[in-house]
Amino acid sequence: MSFFRRKRLFIILVGFIILVGLIGFSLRDRDELSTFEQFLHDTVGWVQNTIQVPVQFTTSLIANIEEMRNVYDENQILKARLSQYKNVLYEVQELRQENEELQTTLNKTESITDFEPIQASVIARSPEQWFKMVKINKGKQHGVEPNMAVITGDGMIGKIQSRSQFTSTVLLLNGFDRSNRISVNIDLTDDEEDMTGFIVGYDEDEEALLLELNQSQTDVSEGELVFSSGMGGVFPKGLKIGTIKEVTPGKYGLTQVAYVEPSADLYNMNHVIVVDRSAAMPEDNGNTQAGEEE
Numbered sequence: 001m002s003f004f005r006r007k008r009l010f011i012i013l014v015g016f017i018i019l020v021g022l023i024g025f026s027l028r029d030r031d032e033l034s035t036f037e038q039f040l041h042d043t044v045g046w047v048q049n050t051i052q053v054p055v056q057f058t059t060s061l062i063a064n065i066e067e068m069r070n071v072y073d074e075n076q077i078l079k080a081r082l083s084q085y086k087n088v089l090y091e092v093q094e095l096r097q098e099n100e101e102l103q104t105t106l107n108k109t110e111s112i113t114d115f116e117p118i119q120a121s122v123i124a125r126s127p128e129q130w131f132k133m134v135k136i137n138k139g140k141q142h143g144v145e146p147n148m149a150v151i152t153g154d155g156m157i158g159k160i161q162s163r164s165q166f167t168s169t170v171l172l173l174n175g176f177d178r179s180n181r182i183s184v185n186i187d188l189t190d191d192e193e194d195m196t197g198f199i200v201g202y203d204e205d206e207e208a209l210l211l212e213l214n215q216s217q218t219d220v221s222e223g224e225l226v227f228s229s230g231m232g233g234v235f236p237k238g239l240k241i242g243t244i245k246e247v248t249p250g251k252y253g254l255t256q257v258a259y260v261e262p263s264a265d266l267y268n269m270n271h272v273i274v275v276d277r278s279a280a281m282p283e284d285n286g287n288t289q290a291g292e293e294e
Contacts, residue, residue, distance in 0.1 A: 118142055118274035123167070132175030134158075136272060139166045147234050149275040155240035155263030156228065157272065168274075172266050173209060173241075174202040183231040184211065184241060186224050195220055196229060199241065199260070208245050208259035220247050226260050236275055 118138055126133040138144050140163055148160045150170045159180070161171040171180065178200050186195040197213040211226065224244040230237025242260040249256060 116143075116276040118144060118148075118276055120168075120272050120274055122270055122272060126169070132172050133161065134170050134172065134269070136168050136170060136274070137166070138274060139163045139168050141165050143276055144168045144274055145276075149228070149235045149239055151239060151273050151275060152264045152269055152271070154265065155242065156235075157262075157264045157266055157269060159235070160274065170272070173199075173262055174204075174266050176209070177201045182235060182241070183229040184226050185229045186213075186220060186226055186244070197258075199226075203259060206245070206259050208261050209242060211244075211258040211260045213256040213258060220244060220256065220258060222246065239275070 120136040120138040120142075122134050123137050124135040126135065136150075144160055144163050146160050146163065149156055150158050150160065156173065158170045158172040158175070161169045163169070176182070176199060182199040184197055184199055186197070195213055197211050199209050200212050201210045202208070203210055213220065222244050226241045226244065228235045228237060228239040228241060240263050242262045245259040245261045247256055247258045
């Protein structure tokens, strides 16, 4: 064995002995560390602290970014759900309103005994004549005839202007004039005779029907109800038309003119009833006063 090989083996053996000694020395229970151990521990601790600070910062930054991303995603989901909830709420409100309208119409239909009701739905509002006409989904095949009254659960809205086989056009009350006048009664107190008159048109400024009264001596107050009188043989008696809004002296002071607020909404309707009066009209109409209604 050469000298250098022996020397290397000797160095390895001495190093192993020193290492074992250091391990045994470090494993002893001691209150104080050696200067070298203190230096070594402090150096390692400083290096660990130096490395730990940026690592913690980077980890915290990544966690915050991930949390912000999660918050953004959750916010988008919540916004989508909120939009869905709003749509559902609007649909529920529309369905509730339509249900109330249908219920009112059904109740009105069940309470009708003097004529045959034809239930219909509004399918279009005509752009002509300032929206004074609507189209319904019932026509000749359903028994609809010209001049039949059209009502909702709240009151009269107009009359049949024209018809086809399966649809009809309704002239609303705000499109009436003297050629479409309606004979009416005013429901006064029990100890007074009913006032009579004619609906002769519609005042756009007042947004009310024009009512010409036949008598001028009887006081008519606001809030009185106006019904169709049944005179003239066109519209059945007792259809609610509106409420007296204001009364003013007529021309030359011989009559009174009243503004009547329609009971039914003329601008927002979905379901209507066509009044088939022929089912309840008497056979002898010889005493009918011609010319009072169209």
